[in-house]
Amino acid sequence: xxxxxxxxxxxxxxxxxxxxxxxxxxxxxxxxxxxxxxxxxxxxxxxxxxxxxxxxxxxxxxxxxxxxxxxxxxxxxxxxxxxxxxxxxxxxxxxxxxxxxxxxxxxxxxxxxxxxxxxxxxxxxxxxxxxxxxxxxxxxxxxxxxxxxxxxxxxxxxxxxxxxxxxxxxxxxxxxxxxxxxxxxxxxxxxxxxxxxxxxxxxxxxxxxxxxxxxxxxxxxxxxxxxxxxxxxxxxxxxxxxxxxxxxxxxxxxxxxxxxxxxxxxxxxxxxxxxxxxxxxxxxxxxxxxxxxxxxxxxxxxxxxxxxxxxxxxxxxxxxxxxxxxxxxxxxxxxxxxxxxxxxxxxxxxxxxxxxxxxxxxxxxxxxxxxxxxxxxxxxxxxxxxxxxxxxxxxxxxxxxxxxxxxxxxxxxxxxxxxxxxxxxxxxxxxxxxxxxxxxxxxxxxxxxxxxxxxxxxxxxxxxxxxxxxxxxxxxxxxxxxxxxxxxxxxxxxxxxxxxxxxxxxxxxxxxxxxxxxxxxxxxxxxxxxxxxxxxxxxxxxxxxxxxxxxxxxxxxxxxxxxxxxxxxxxxxxxxxxxxxxxxxxxxxxxxxxxxxxxxxx
Amino acid sequence: xxxxxxxxxxxxxxxxxxxxxxxxxxxxxxxxxxxxxxxxxxxxxxxxxxxxxxxxxxxxxxxxxxxxxxxxxxxxxxxxxxxxxxxxxxxxxxxxxxxxxxxxxxxxxxxxxxxxxxxxxxxxxxxxxxxxxxxxxxxxxxxxxxxxxxxxxxxxxxxxxxxxxxxxxxxxxxxxxxxxxxxxxxxxxxxxxxxxxxxxxxxxxxxxxxxxxxxxxxxxxxxxxxxxxxxxxxxxxxxxxxxxxxxxxxxxxxxx
Numbered sequence: 063x064x065x066x067x068x069x070x071x072x073x074x075x076x077x078x079x080x081x082x083x084x085x086x087x088x089x090x091x092x093x094x095x096x097x098x099x100x101x102x103x104x105x106x107x108x109x110x111x112x113x114x115x116x117x118x119x120x121x122x123x124x125x126x127x128x129x130x131x132x133x134x135x136x137x138x139x140x141x142x143x144x145x146x147x148x149x150x151x152x153x154x155x156x157x158x159x160x161x162x163x164x165x166x167x168x169x170x171x172x173x174x175x176x177x178x179x180x181x182x183x184x185x186x187x188x189x190x191x192x193x194x195x196x197x198x199x200x201x202x203x204x205x206x207x208x209x210x211x212x213x214x215x216x217x218x219x220x221x222x223x224x225x226x227x228x229x230x231x232x233x234x235x236x237x238x239x240x241x242x243x244x245x246x247x248x249x250x251x252x253x254x255x256x257x258x259x260x261x262x263x264x265x266x267x268x269x270x271x272x273x274x275x276x277x278x279x280x281x282x283x284x285x286x287x288x289x290x291x292x293x294x295x296x297x298x299x300x301x302x303x304x305x306x307x308x309x310x311x312x313x314x315x316x317x318x319x320x321x322x323x324x325x326x327x328x329x330x331x332x333x334x335x336x337x338x339x340x341x342x343x344x345x346x347x348x349x350x351x352x353x354x355x356x357x358x359x360x361x362x363x364x365x366x367x368x369x370x371x372x373x374x375x376x377x378x379x380x381x382x383x384x385x386x387x388x389x390x391x392x393x394x395x396x397x398x399x400x401x402x403x404x405x406x407x408x409x410x411x412x413x414x415x416x417x418x419x420x421x422x423x424x425x426x427x428x429x430x431x432x433x434x435x436x437x438x439x440x441x442x443x444x445x446x447x448x449x450x451x452x453x454x455x456x457x458x459x460x461x462x463x464x465x466x467x468x469x470x471x472x473x474x475x476x477x478x479x480x481x482x483x484x485x486x487x488x489x490x491x492x493x494x495x496x497x498x499x500x501x502x503x504x505x506x507x508x509x510x511x512x513x514x515x516x517x518x519x520x521x522x523x524x525x526x527x528x529x530x531x532x533x534x535x536x537x538x539x540x541x542x543x544x545x546x547x548x549x550x551x552x553x554x555x556x557x558x559x560x561x562x563x564x565x566x567x568x569x570x571x572x573x574x575x576x577x578x579x580x581x582x583x584x585x586x587x588x589x590x591x592x593x594x595x596x597x598x599x600x601x602x603x604x605x606x607x608x609x610x611x612x613x614x615x616x617x618x619x620x621x622x623x624x625x626x627x628x629x630x631x632x633x634x635x636x637x638x639x640x641x642x643x644x645x646x647x648x649x650x651x652x653x654x655x656x657x658x659x660x661x662x663x664x
Numbered sequence: 665x666x667x668x669x670x671x672x673x674x675x676x677x678x679x680x681x682x683x684x685x686x687x688x689x690x691x692x693x694x695x696x697x698x699x700x701x702x703x704x705x706x707x708x709x710x711x712x713x714x715x716x717x718x719x720x721x722x723x724x725x726x727x728x729x730x731x732x733x734x735x736x737x738x739x740x741x742x743x744x745x746x747x748x749x750x751x752x753x754x755x756x757x758x759x760x761x762x763x764x765x766x767x768x769x770x771x772x773x774x775x776x777x778x779x780x781x782x783x784x785x786x787x788x789x790x791x792x793x794x795x796x797x798x799x800x801x802x803x804x805x806x807x808x809x810x811x812x813x814x815x816x817x818x819x820x821x822x823x824x825x826x827x828x829x830x831x832x833x834x835x836x837x838x839x840x841x842x843x844x845x846x847x848x849x850x851x852x853x854x855x856x857x858x859x860x861x862x863x864x865x866x867x868x869x870x871x872x873x874x875x876x877x878x879x880x881x882x883x884x885x886x887x888x889x890x891x892x893x894x895x896x897x898x899x900x901x902x903x904x905x906x907x908x909x910x911x912x913x914x915x916x917x918x919x920x
Contacts, residue, residue, distance in 0.1 A: 292814035566765035
C-alpha cells in the first residue's frame with residue numbers, strides 16, 4: 063500500500079514529512095501565479111530522497127506551464143485534477159508518471175474512465191466538490207465496487223485517523239495507495255507530523271499490507287505462518303512484536319543505509335549488458351549484487367539483522383549456511399559489531415565449500431558441523447533451531463533467506479528489497495522508464511528473487527520470472543526444482559511448497575549450486591507461484607554452467623552458479639526488441655571456480 | 665470423556681508416561697512395547713511417529729527417528745500396526761509427531777483414523793495455538809481426541825491461561841527450554857517456574873517432561889505436577905539387546 067502526502071509548502075515541514083518515508087509527496091501548483099510557484103523551496107525539493115516521488119498537482123493547466131515546472135523542479139509525477147482529456151494526460155507520460163484525479167459523488171459514472179485506460183498510470187479518487195478537491199470530506203467508498211478497470215487507484219478525500227478501520231475493509235484489487243491531506247494538518251499546508259506518523263504505522267504495519275505482502279497473522283494467502291514448537295515461541299514472538307517498529311525507526315534506517323553505502327558499497331550498479339542485449343534482442347540489464355562486500359546479496363540481510371539483534375540486546379548470533387555465502391556474510395557483520403557468532407553447516411557442505419569454512423573462521427566465527435540427517439543445509443537449519451531453543455534469551459538467529467517462521471520471510475524480504483528499490487531508480491535514470499517488462503532471478507529459498515521482485519510486485523504489468531535449479535533434470539531424481547516437484551506442507555516453521563515423500567518426509571534436493579540446494583521455497587514465493595503472479599521455471603546444471611561461461615566471455619563477469627541459472631533462462635525466452643529485462647546477478651563466481659574448472663577442463 | 669480423562673480423574677499423583685518412537689528399533693514392535701510398558705506399570709504412553717527434520721529433539725530421538733524411517737515406518741504402517749492396539753493395551757495412548765506428515769495424510773483423516781484405532785490424544789509440537797484454534801480444533805473435538813499443548817519456563821501467564829482453556833486432558837510442562845534428552849538439575853529458577861505454574865491452579869492436570877531420566881528427577885517433577893514423562897532415556901534402552909525383558913526393571917528404576 064503506497065502513501066502519498068499532499069499539499070506541502072513549508073520547507074521545514076517538507077523535510078519532516080520526508081523523514082517519515084512517504085512514497086509520494088504532492089505540491090499544489092494549481093491557481094498559483096508562476097511567481098508563487100517559483101517560490102516553492104527548490105533546494106528542499108531537490109534534496110528529497112529519490113525514492114520519494116515528487117508530485118505536482120495541476121488543474122486545467124497549459125502543457126507549456128506543466129512542462130516548464132517539471133523542468134524546473136524535476137517532478138517525477140504529475141496529478142491532473144481538472145477536466146484534462148485522456149490524450150492530454152498521455153502526452154506527459156514519456157517524461158513523468160501521470161495520475162488522473164476524479165471527484166466522486168453518488169452519481170459518478172465510472173464509464174467515463176474507460177477512455178483513460180492505458181493513457182494514465184494511476185487514478186486518484188477524491189470527493190467531488192464545487193472546487194477541485196480539498197474538502198476534507200469522504201465520498202461513499204462502497205462506490206468503488208463499481209470500478210472495474212485495470213488501472214490502479216489512490217483513495218483521496220477525507221482520509222483520516224478516524225476512518226483507518228473502514229479503509230481496512232476496502233477489498234479492491236486495484237486499490238494501490240492512500241492520499242493523506244487536509245485531515246492531517248495543523249494549519250493549511252502544514253502537516254501534523256505525529257498524526258501522520260500514526261497513520262503511517264497503521265497503514266504500513268498493521269492494517270494495509272501490500273497486495274502481495276504478509277497479513278497480520280504472517281500469511282501470504284495459504285502460505286506462511288509460524289509453525290514452531292512452543293520452545294521457540296517467545297523468541298519468534300519477541301521478533302514479531304518488535305521488528306517493524308525497529309526497522310521503521312529513523313535511527314535504524316540511518317544506520318542501515320549508512321552501512322549499506324559505506325561498508326557494502328551500495329548502491330550496486332545497474333549495468334546495461336550491451337552484448338547480451340544484442341544477442342537476446344532486448345535491453346538487458348544486470349543488477350550487480352555480486353559487487354557487494356562478501357560477494358553476494360546475502361550481506362544486505364545480514365547487516366539488517368545484526369542491527370536488529372543489537373537493538374534487541376542480543377549478545378550472541380547463530381546462523382545456518384549451505385554454500386557458505388550467508389555464513390560468511392553473518393560472520394562478517396558479527397566481526398563488524400564485535401558479537402559472538404556460531405554458524406551451523408552440514409558436514410557434507412563443509413567438505414564441498416572448504417574455502418568458505420576457512421573464511422568464516424578467519425572472521426572469528428565458530429563453524430559447527432551438522433551431522434544429522436542428510437548433513438546439508440536443511441540439517442544445518444535444524445541444528446540452528448535447536449541451538450535457539452536452548453538459548454532463548456541472549457541469542458538471535460539470523461536466517462539467511464525468505465524462509466522460516468513469520469516474521470522472517472517478511473523481514474528478510476524487506477532488508478533485500480533495497481535491490482528493487484535501487485533498480486527502479488537506476489532504470490528511470492538510465493532509460494527514462496521506471497518499469498521493465500521482465501524481472502528475473504534465481505530461487506533457492508528465494509531471498510535475492512524476493513529482493514529483486516519486491517518493489518515490482520504491485521506493478522502487475524512487470525513479468526516476474528523465478529528460476530529454480532533442475533539439477534540433472536526435473537525427472538532425474540536429482541533436482542531442486544521445488545515448484546515442479548514439491549507439494550504444499552510445512553517446512554522450517556512455515557507453510558509453503560516443499561519436496562517431500564507421500565508420507566511427508568522432507569526429500570534431500572540436489573543441485574550443483576549449493577545455494578539453490580534447498581527442499582523448499584519461501585512462503586511468499588509459494589503464494590506468487592500459486593496465484594500466478596510470478597512464473598517459476600527451472601534450469602539444469604549443464605545449462606547453468608554453460609550460461610556462466612557465456613556471461614564470463616561475453617560480458618567479462620564470472621557469475622555464481624546460482625546466478626548462472628537465471629542467466630540461462632534467457633535462452634528460453636522470446637523478447638520484443640523494445641523489451642527491458644533486469645536480471646539479478648546475485649553473486650560472483652569466485653567460490654565456484656573449482657566447479658567451473660572441473661566441468662570445462664580449463 | 666476419553667481414557668486420558670478417566671485416568672486423571674481416578675489417579676492424581678505420580679503418573680508415569682513413557683515415550684518411544686514407532687518403528688524403532690524395528691517395525692512391528694509398537695504394540696509389543698506398548699503392552700510390555702502397560703504390564704510394567706506405565707500409566708499412559710506416547711508413541712512417536714518419525715519425521716525427517718525433528719527440530720525439537722535431541723540426538724537420541726533424532727537417531728531413533730532416522731532408524732525408524734530407514735526401517736520404512738510411515739503413518740500408514742503405524743496405523744496398520746495399531747489395529748491390534750486395543751486388543752492388547754488398555755492404558756491411554758497419545759500419538760506424538762511433527763505436523764508435516766499429518767498434513768500430507770490429511771488432518772481430518774488422521775484424527776478420524778487415530779480415534780478409530782483407540783488413540784486418545786495427539787501431541788504436535790509444531791502446530792501452533794492460533795492455527796489449531798482457527799482451523800483444526802473441530803477435527804480433534806469431533807473425534808474425542810485431546811490436543812496436548814506444551815508450556816516452557818518462558819511461556820507467559822496469559823498464554824498459559826489460554827492453553828488451559830483450549831486443553832481438555834493435561835498440559836505438558838517442559839522442565840526447561842531445551843530439546844529432548846538433556847540432563848536436568850533442579851535449580852532455583854526451575855523450582856520457581858514449577859511453583860508459579862502450581863500457584864496458577866489450572867483446570868487441567870500438568871505432566872512434566874524433558875530431562876526426566878531417573879527416580880530423582882521423576883520424584884522432583886511429581887512434587888509440582890501430577891506426573892512425568894520419560895522419553896530419551898527409554899529410547900536408549902531400546903538400543904540394548906533383550907530390551908523387552910528389561911522394561912519392568914526400567915519402570916521400577918524410575919518409579920520403584
